[in-house]
Amino acid sequence: MRKTKSHYEIFREKIKIILYGTNTILGRMFDLILLGLILLSVVLVMMDTVQGINQKYHSELLICEWVITIFFTVEYILRIISIQKPIRYIFSFYGIIDLLAVLPMYL
DSSP states (O other): OOOOOHHHHHHHHHHHHHHHHTHHHHHHHHHHHHHHHHHHHHHHHHHTSHHHHHHHHHHHHHHHHHHHHHHHHHHHHHHHHHSSHHHHHHHHHHHHHHHHHHHHOOO
16 A cells, blocks of 8 residues: 655655755756755855955955855755754765855845
């Protein structure tokens, strides 16, 4: 007899396919978006260090940094939700790196 999957279990499976499925269209798109946001974040931090740009566009740079931070926070939470043993991910090398990437903005 087959057990019916709950909506939550189906959601977890779909998220896992997108986050970890590099051979799917959605997985590749997600990876490209993630890479683009990482590069954009680096450029924003560099622009923030230039005095003239920072003075003129400080508010816009801060908003962009917050949007990117929120995206990475949601991605971190979805990674935790989507796997069988979330504690292993949280304390793994990549889990700690992901947490350290978003934590400074909140502090």
